Amino acid sequence: MAGKTLYDKLWESHVVHEEADGTCLIYIDRHLVHEVTSPQAFEGLRMAGRKPWRNSSIVANPDHNTPTKDWDKGIEDPISRLQVETLDNNIKEFGALVYFPFKNKDQGIIHVIGPENGTTLPGMTVVCGDSHTSTHGAFGALAHGIGTSEVEHVLATQTLVAKKSKSMLVRVDGKLGKGVTAKDVALAIIGKIGTAGGTGYAIEFGGEVIRGLSMEGRMTLCNMAIEAGARAGLVAPDEKTAAYLEGRLHAPKGDNWTKAVAYWNTLSSDADATFDTVVVLNGAEIAPQVTWGTSPEQVLPIGSTVPDPAKEADATKRTSIENALKYMGLTANTPIEQIQLDKIFIGSCTNSRIEDLRAAASVAKGKKVASNIKLAMVVPGSGQVKRQAEAEGLDKIFIEAGFEWREPGCSMCLAMNSDRLSPGERCASTSNRNFEGRQGPGGRTHLVSPEMAAAAAIAGHFVDVRSA
Amino acid sequence: MKAFTTLNGLVCPLDRANVDTDAIIPKQFLKSIKRSGFGPYLFDEWRYTNYGEPGMDCSTRPLNPDFVLNQPRYQGAQVLLARDNFGCGSSREHAPWAIEDQGFRVIIAPSFADIFFNNCYKNGILPIVASAEQVDTLFKECFANEGYKLNVDLEAQTVTTPSGQSFSFDITPTRKHNLLNGLDEIGLTLQHADKIKAFEEKHQAAQPWLFA
Numbered sequence: 028m029a030g031k032t033l034y035d036k037l038w039e040s041h042v043v044h045e046e047a048d049g050t051c052l053i054y055i056d057r058h059l060v061h062e063v064t065s066p067q068a069f070e071g072l073r074m075a076g077r078k079p080w081r082n083s084s085i086v087a088n089p090d091h092n093t094p095t096k097d098w099d100k101g102i103e104d105p106i107s108r109l110q111v112e113t114l115d116n117n118i119k120e121f122g123a124l125v126y127f128p129f130k131n132k133d134q135g136i137i138h139v140i141g142p143e144n145g146t147t148l149p150g151m152t153v154v155c156g157d158s159h160t161s162t163h164g165a166f167g168a169l170a171h172g173i174g175t176s177e178v179e180h181v182l183a184t185q186t187l188v189a190k191k192s193k194s195m196l197v198r199v200d201g202k203l204g205k206g207v208t209a210k211d212v213a214l215a216i217i218g219k220i221g222t223a224g225g226t227g228y229a230i231e232f233g234g235e236v237i238r239g240l241s242m243e244g245r246m247t248l249c250n251m252a253i254e255a256g257a258r259a260g261l262v263a264p265d266e267k268t269a270a271y272l273e274g275r276l277h278a279p280k281g282d283n284w285t286k287a288v289a290y291w292n293t294l295s296s297d298a299d300a301t302f303d304t305v306v307v308l309n310g311a312e313i314a315p316q317v318t319w320g321t322s323p324e325q326v327l328p329i330g331s332t333v334p335d336p337a338k339e340a341d342a343t344k345r346t347s348i349e350n351a352l353k354y355m356g357l358t359a360n361t362p363i364e365q366i367q368l369d370k371i372f373i374g375s376c377t378n379s380r381i382e383d384l385r386a387a388a389s390v391a392k393g394k395k396v397a398s399n400i401k402l403a404m405v406v407p408g409s410g411q412v413k414r415q416a417e418a419e420g421l422d423k424i425f426i427e428a429g430f431e432w433r434e435p436g437c438s439m440c441l442a443m444n445s446d447r448l449s450p451g452e453r454c455a456s457t458s459n460r461n462f463e464g465r466q467g468p469g470g471r472t473h474l475v476s477p478e479m480a481a482a483a484a485i486a487g488h489f490v491d492v493r494s495a
Numbered sequence: 496m497k498a499f500t501t502l503n504g505l506v507c508p509l510d511r512a513n514v515d516t517d518a519i520i521p522k523q524f525l526k527s528i529k530r531s532g533f534g535p536y537l538f539d540e541w542r543y544t545n546y547g548e549p550g551m552d553c554s555t556r557p558l559n560p561d562f563v564l565n566q567p568r569y570q571g572a573q574v575l576l577a578r579d580n581f582g583c584g585s586s587r588e589h590a591p592w593a594i595e596d597q598g599f600r601v602i603i604a605p606s607f608a609d610i611f612f613n614n615c616y617k618n619g620i621l622p623i624v625a626s627a628e629q630v631d632t633l634f635k636e637c638f639a640n641e642g643y644k645l646n647v648d649l650e651a652q653t654v655t656t657p658s659g660q661s662f663s664f665d666i667t668p669t670r671k672h673n674l675l676n677g678l679d680e681i682g683l684t685l686q687h688a689d690k691i692k693a694f695e696e697k698h699q700a701a702q703p704w705l706f707a
Contacts, residue, residue: 043694044687050669052687054694056705064587066528075681080691083706092526106526106549113528151705158586158610172610174588175530176617176680184684186691190667192609222513223580223606256583258609279704287704322513343512343578350511441585443522460584462517464540 030297032194033263034229037169037294041152043186052186056151057168060087060123060178061137062114063443064156068179069117080185082122086146089114090136091443093129095406095433102129107444121182124277127410135409135435138162138376142246143411145275149264149291154181159376159459161252165245166272167264167294169229172253192258193303195228196296199236201310206493208386209244210378210457210476212236212308213251214316218326220306225257228304231296232262236310242271243382250377254323254459263295315492317363318461318474320351325461327363329479329491335359354463355471356451364489366473370454371396371403371430371484372466373477375440378457379408381415383477387457388421390481390492396429397487404431404446406438430484442467455483497619498677502600503646504573508637509563514577515584516611520593524549533589534596538564564597568641576633577604582611591618601647603654605630616670619677621649623664649675 031039044052065087072079079085092107094100102108111129118126125146127134134140138159141147149167154160156178163170173187181187197216217224230252232245240248245262252260269288272278279287314328325348327334336348336359352359357366373379373387384407396403405425407413413435416422422432439446440458448454448470457480458465461472475483482495524536526549535553542564544557558565564572575594581604582590591614594602600620605627607615615622625633636656637643646655649671655661666674673680684691699706 044690046669048668050667052684052691054691054698063525067530067588070528070530077681081695104526110526110528148705150702156586156588158584172586174586174591174610174614174617176588176614180681180684183681184688184691185695186684186687188669188680188684222583223608226580226606226609253584256580256608277707279707283704283707287702290702322515324513346510347512441517441522443525460515460517462515462584464521465517468521468540468546 029301030299032296032300032302033167033231033261033294034169034194037150038191040150041169049190051189051191053152053189055154055181055185055187056084057086057146057153058084058181059137059141059153059155059160060085061091061157062089062110063091064175065117065178066110066113067175068182069121071179072182077183079121079182083124084185085123086125086141087114087118087123088127088134088137088140089129091437091441093436094444095436095438095446098130098434131410133410135412136376136379136437138250139379139408139412142166143275143409145272145278148272148278148287149268149294154187158253159250161258161260162246162250162376164249164252164260165242165262166268167261167291169259171258192229193227195225195230195304195306196302197230197232197306198234199232199308199310200234201236202239203236203310203313204493206478207313207315208476208478209240209247211313211316213248214318214323214326214474215308215313217251217255217323218316219308220255222254222322222324223256225252225255228257229259229261230255230257232260237262238265241382242267243380246380247377251459264291315476315479317479317489319355319357319363320348321354321461321463323461323474325351329363329489331363333357333359333361333363364491367399367453367488368455368483369401369452370448371400371480372439372454372456372458373404373480374406374408374438375458376408377459378477379406379412381412383457384412384416384421387477387481388424390478390495391428391430391485392424394428394485396484399487400484402431403429403484404433404439406433407435409435439466441465455480455489496617496677496679499600499619499621499649499674501648502573503644504601505569505571506574506576506637506643506645507563507569507572508576508634510578510634512578513580513583516582516587516590517584519582519590520587521547523547525587525589530592531596533593537593537597538562571598573598574601574603574645574647575599576630576637577602578630579605581607583608586610588614588617591615591620595620603630603633616674617680619674621647621674623654625662625664629662
């Protein structure tokens with residue numbers, strides 16, 4: 028019998044019940060909750076007279092609507108405020124293991140606070156009404172984004188109705204060059220397999236490059252698995268995983284720690300496991316990436332030119348390129364390095380952790396944001412990240428260079444609060460989606476790594492951070 | 496959930512690949528704490544020429560005449576015809592809520608994003624995966640024939656065109672049963688409450704740190 032993949036092991040250890048057609052009830056260990064996708068779920072629970080099955084599985088925190096400056100003024104938009112207050116009230120009524128209300132010192136992006144408080148652990152199933160739940164797969168946890176009906180289902184039953192996905196191994200061999208990051212690896216993978224390449228799959232990331240990534244880097248990579256269409260991304264836990272978790276607030280302690288680590292050591296794909304699909308990349312060939320279009324798959328290495336739709340044979344793809352160029356205000360064959368920028372956003376659940384901020388700061392140190400940049404902002408992922416960055420003096424580096432140093436939250440990744448692009452504005456962003464209107468109606472988003480965003484802020488246009 | 500059995504519905508062709516849920520329902524409308532009322536904001540940035548805000552009266556907003564949903568021949572459409580990777584991006588269930596609220600009950604595309612696909616079933620919407628060639632044919636026929644309708648039969652798992660051409664589609668027996676009968680999934684799952692409890696006890700004994 029063939030060996031098991033990591034995904035097989037995680038799946039099989041959580042099946043509560045299986046129907047004849049393979050539809051399963053999967054037990055959920057951790058339920059992350061934010062204000063946008065939960066109010067209707069709690070309301071449904073209330074209307075049916077139900078209670079959460081296990082409220083100690085819940086880790087909650089508002090993040091999408093919260094402002095990133097002038098916290099003393101509260102949340103000015105009354106609709107946003109009501110949504111955040113609704114979460115406060117729901118948690119008060121139904122309970123949670125962890126709740127950081129707006130302005131709490133540890134509040135942050137849900138996918139940042141989960142891991143940093145040790146509430147995401149290897150071997151867990153983790154869900155959240157948020158597609159970027161795939162982030163937590165970095166720990167060897169099976170982590171899915173779910174819809175609001177499913178949020179209610181998990182609240183009421185501690186299970187999710189699901190069918191097993193196919194398995195894909197994305198192996199990145201060799202070593203990354205200087206200035207090439209987990210974000211570039213993620214974008215290069217999406218460029219290769221497409222935004223639907225992972226649809227129906229759980230992707231395990233393996234190979235020398237992945238083993239070499241820090242936990243922050245692995246989170247960035249798994250975060251972007253959803254942009255490749257996969258609901259889940261996975262990295263097998265190892266000594267880096269344990270080192271990251273040890274001593275964190277809700278990580279196991281004492282005897283439980285020893286037992287947990289012993290169990291986590293079994294969580295990797297067997298040598299003879301087979302995958303439905305295997306994709307291989309050579310890390311040494313990956314250059315810093317920049318998206319030029321309105322889908323994350325519309326990405327190219329820095330040094331390229333914007334594509335020419337006339338050279339595309341497939342009609343649907345040609346139309347997509349034409350639509351994207353029109354929306355992005357770009358002319359075919361323009362060198363990416365000549366694209367001038369208006370705003371810079373460093374943050375989001377993809378790239379707002381301490382390592383991301385250190386990397387961006389190392390590029391910005393002693394330099395100044397270019398005069399054509401109207402706003403360059405750094406939004407740390409959580410209160411903990413912010414304090415750590417300030418203890419290291421990163422805030423001063425950013426402020427001296429001309430960046431704004433903000434309070435934690437999702438911010439201009441999706442522009443639900445007041446941080447947004449104006450129509451036609453062009454942004455180098457460390458977030459995860461360059462969809463039309465994502466960062467504000469008419470806004471134009473180019474996805475890059477923190478280093479590339481910082482280098483672009485200094486130059487005023489894209490540059491190759493390796494020679495910046 | 497609303498049951499779905501059969502539908503003979505007008506088709507609206509949305510000829511774009513990778514339509515994401517940000518396009519289906521932009522973020523500003525996600526501030527609502529309700530499940531209903533999203534229909535008028537469906538595809539808001541493509542549909543109107545001004546910026547939409549929650550609570551706006553959409554009947555007086557300037558329409559984009561080029562957008563397919565605004566064309567007179569597609570008014571009242573119940574079947575949305577789409578291209579690859581429909582519903583990608585954010586997990587927001589507001590997307591199927593808006594689609595359903597607008598009056599669509601069926602979406603046909605060569606492929607769907609996973610989370611969106613799942614969310615459809617929770618809201619009485621039938622997402623049908625058809626081959627790229629089949630979808631291409633439907634687009635052509637739909638553009639060529641005003642009043643183009645498709646007949647969708649969930650029990651038989653078939654889609655029939657006005658000329659009588661028919662193709663079948665896949666759906667898991669569990670989803671089919673739940674959709675045909677409009678069943679409440681939570682109620683069904685809670686019939687397994689003893690099994691969930693038994694699993695939980697075993698799981699806790701093996702990994703007590705998960706329950707700390």
